[in-house]
Amino acid sequence: MSNRPxxxxxxxxxxxLTRARRSPLVLPGMTRRRTLQAGxxxxxxxxxxxxxxxxxxxxxxxxxxxxxxxxRTGSLRFANWPLYMDSDRTQLQQFTEATGIEVEYKEDVxxxxxxxxxxxxxxxNGDDTGYDLMVLxxxxxxxxxxxxxxxxQLDHAKLPNYAEYAGETYKNTAYDPGNQYTVPYTSGIxxxxxxxxxxxxxxxxxxxxxxxxxxxxxxxxxxxxxxxNFGLLLxxxxxxxxxxxxxxxxxxxxREQRDxxxxxxxxxxxxxxxxxxGDLWMTMAWSGDIYQQNAEEGTNLKFxxxxxxxxxxxxxxxxxxxxxxxxDAIELMDFLYDPEIATGLTEYxxxxxxVPHAQEVMAEWADAEDGSxxxxxxREMAESSLVxxxxxxxxxxxxxxxxxxxxxxxxxxxxxxxxxx
Amino acid sequence: MNRKITxxxxxxxxWAWLALFFVVPIGGMxxxxxxxxxxxxxxxxxxxxxxxxxxxxxxxxxxxxxxFYGACATVLCIVIGxxxxxxxxxxxxxxxxxxxxxxxxxxxxxxxxxxxxxxFLLSDSGVVLGPLKSxxxxxxxxALLNSAPAVILGLAYNFLPFMILPIYAVLERMDPRMVxxxxxxxxxxxxxxxxxxxxxxLPGVFAGVLMTFIPTSSDYVNASVLGGTHNxxxxxxxxxxxxxxxxxxxxxxxxxxxxxxxxxxxxxxARALGTERVMEVHA
Numbered sequence: 001m002s003n004r005p006x007x008x009x010x011x012x013x014x015x016x017l018t019r020a021r022r023s024p025l026v027l028p029g030m031t032r033r034r035t036l037q038a039g040x041x042x043x044x045x046x047x048x049x050x051x052x053x054x055x056x057x058x059x060x061x062x063x064x065x066x067x068x069x070x071x072r073t074g075s076l077r078f079a080n081w082p083l084y085m086d087s088d089r090t091q092l093q094q095f096t097e098a099t100g101i102e103v104e105y106k107e108d109v110x111x112x113x114x115x116x117x118x119x120x121x122x123x124x125n126g127d128d129t130g131y132d133l134m135v136l137x138x139x140x141x142x143x144x145x146x147x148x149x150x151x152x153q154l155d156h157a158k159l160p161n162y163a164e165y166a167g168e169t170y171k172n173t174a175y176d177p178g179n180q181y182t183v184p185y186t187s188g189i190x191x192x193x194x195x196x197x198x199x200x201x202x203x204x205x206x207x208x209x210x211x212x213x214x215x216x217x218x219x220x221x222x223x224x225x226x227x228x229n230f231g232l233l234l235x236x237x238x239x240x241x242x243x244x245x246x247x248x249x250x251x252x253x254x255r256e257q258r259d260x261x262x263x264x265x266x267x268x269x270x271x272x273x274x275x276x277x278g279d280l281w282m283t284m285a286w287s288g289d290i291y292q293q294n295a296e297e298g299t300n301l302k303f304x305x306x307x308x309x310x311x312x313x314x315x316x317x318x319x320x321x322x323x324x325x326x327x328d329a330i331e332l333m334d335f336l337y338d339p340e341i342a343t344g345l346t347e348y349x350x351x352x353x354x355v356p357h358a359q360e361v362m363a364e365w366a367d368a369e370d371g372s373x374x375x376x377x378x379r380e381m382a383e384s385s386l387v388x389x390x391x392x393x394x395x396x397x398x399x400x401x402x403x404x405x406x407x408x409x410x411x412x413x414x415x416x417x418x419x420x421x
Numbered sequence: 422m423n424r425k426i427t428x429x430x431x432x433x434x435x436w437a438w439l440a441l442f443f444v445v446p447i448g449g450m451x452x453x454x455x456x457x458x459x460x461x462x463x464x465x466x467x468x469x470x471x472x473x474x475x476x477x478x479x480x481x482x483x484x485x486x487x488x489f490y491g492a493c494a495t496v497l498c499i500v501i502g503x504x505x506x507x508x509x510x511x512x513x514x515x516x517x518x519x520x521x522x523x524x525x526x527x528x529x530x531x532x533x534x535x536x537x538x539x540x541f542l543l544s545d546s547g548v549v550l551g552p553l554k555s556x557x558x559x560x561x562x563x564a565l566l567n568s569a570p571a572v573i574l575g576l577a578y579n580f581l582p583f584m585i586l587p588i589y590a591v592l593e594r595m596d597p598r599m600v601x602x603x604x605x606x607x608x609x610x611x612x613x614x615x616x617x618x619x620x621x622x623l624p625g626v627f628a629g630v631l632m633t634f635i636p637t638s639s640d641y642v643n644a645s646v647l648g649g650t651h652n653x654x655x656x657x658x659x660x661x662x663x664x665x666x667x668x669x670x671x672x673x674x675x676x677x678x679x680x681x682x683x684x685x686x687x688x689x690x691a692r693a694l695g696t697e698r699v700m701e702v703h704a
Contacts, residue, residue: 120460144460144667148461216564264564265650279544279567409666420483
């Protein structure tokens with residue numbers, strides 16, 4: 001790995017950062033530094049509060065009209081999560097070499113909800129958010145942005161690499177049908193991780209998380225959608241097609257699990273440390289975190305996609321409608337779908353790339369570097385089902401529940417009632 | 422500038438600051454707590470008092486728990502902090518400021534980080550429980566992390582200096598001759614403490630209680646880092662409602678309910694202590 005930039009040896013611990021949903025982190029296991037961000041949300045709230053505010057919704061201009069008068073500007077501002085690209089920003093350097101477009105890269109997205117709180121009032125006023133391209137997960141915030149009409153409809157004629165190289169799963173995502181507004185940046189699986197030092201049997205199913213044998217040693221996620229998905233899958237329901245009755249049944253199961261004392265705590269993304277030191281024996285977990293922890297720290301944590309299925313989440317690239325450089329932004333979007341570029345990005349972040357062809361490229365790189373440490377690591381990654389899920393794995397992966405804003409409230413309060421007991 | 426206006430002119434920036442950055446936002450929040458709607462459709466000012474009913478009926482458990490945890494942590498702070506303050510004030514000698522610096526030292530490290538480090542301290546086979554378990558003093562399955570005691574300990578630890586400093590400030594200003602006088606009047610050490618030192622130090626304790634009880638009751642970091650199931654505090658709920666659910670009306674209502682309860686608590690406490698005694702200026 002000598003010529004490969006690394007953040008530092010704590011990287012795996014920090015890895016959770018890239019998946020921070022509810023908490024921004026800067027350090028291992030550290031979950032909330034939200035005092036500052038609360039400012040953003042409060043500002044948004046106040047902006048909306050002034051004696052009530054009318055609808056925030058805008059009608060997005062039709063794609064063709066929007067792009068008609070847009071020109072390349074030669075620079076763009078890109079908001080991303082921490083540790084979602086190596087510290088040298090290799091892929092952006094390659095982009096600048098290839099196109100001449102300078103990228104101002106900002107690790108400003110610490111958490112989807114507060115980031116939404118930060119940009120929402122500006123978008124409502126039609127002001128520049130300070131970003132031309134941003135990365136957000138397929139969660140409530142993305143649904144709201146689409147619903148509010150705050151995202152640019154993509155001109156797919158400008159996305160040839162995407163058309164050619166994106167995997168089928170990433171071409172017509174459930175949360176953005178036809179990918180009108182977003183293209184995937186990277187994906188991950190929410191599955192089950194367990195520590196074989198403490199559990200001497202194979203863990204294969206979500207039902208194992210309900211096993212009284214592991215009382216007080218099971219970790220669940222605090223995020224409403226993540227936990228709902230597991231409750232739904234346990235009941236044999238596909239989250240994407242679930243109904244209110246299904247949610248209530250899932251919540252009931254989760255409540256039983258909690259009240260039986262099986263759950264130790266609900267985690268944001270700080271489950272790695274407790275899992276390593278034995279406070280937790282098994283937990284809901286994200287694939288990339290476990291891969292990184294094992295690769296970096298030499299731990300032997302196991303990650304499985306349970307029999308009932310698991311969920312595939314995706315962080316997506318999108319352009320806010322007030323972007324100052326949409327043409328540059330869409331060029332970068334497409335550039336990241338070049339298999340060589342996607343491979344380089346995957347090598348660093350160890351999450352699932354939407355470009356399946358990257359697996360072959362990575363194997364070629366591994367051959368070229370054969371015998372070196374980097375070659376080993378590349379080989380291992382190219383063969384890992386955590387980074388390149390098999391067709392069979394994909395069969396078992398589901399999309400999230402997709403909700404309109406008014407249903408979100410009901411859904412969230414149902415499941416927060418469990419995690420925030 | 423004439424002599425009459427000068428004092429007002431001097432205090433004007435502070436008042437302007439408070440008006441702008443405290444009163445205005447609070448007014449906004451109050452208005453927000455009486456709206457209905459969501460982020461997408463906007464919030465309409467409907468004077469929905471129902472928000473308060475919803476907030477209390479849904480979260481009364483977390484509200485009571487927060488006040489209880491806050492009270493426990495505050496008592497713990499008094500128990501640990503008072504002797505410490507006493508010792509520094511009366512026995513610190515030339516090293517008083519060094520000891521105070523040591524007490525403030527944790528503040529040089531991020532609040533969240535310090536709380537996280539307690540996870541390592543309290544983990545099942547960590548620094549504290551590990552040795553006790555290997556000596557057989559604790560059962561193998563004993564756990565402290567992710568429980569109410571862990572949250573309360575964390576709260577007490579994080580806010581301890583806020584208890585020590587005001588008590589120290591009062592004791593330090595106390596004239597030692599008062600204690601001598603007590604002894605001259607045949608008071609034993611215990612009597613002197615109960616009849617002289619304690620009453621004199623009460624304003625410090627009062628200030629310390631305010632400075633620990635209010636932030637501990639509304640804290641959310643400790644509960645989320647050290648808590649488990651059934652340990653959620655109201656701060657966590659407010660944070661979730663604001664930042665995750667964007668349910669600003671409910672979040673604002675809870676905030677005002679909590680504020681109201683804290684104010685009521687503080688005033689009854691001040692009344693119980695005897696306000697004139699507390700507010701008295703000790704020269």
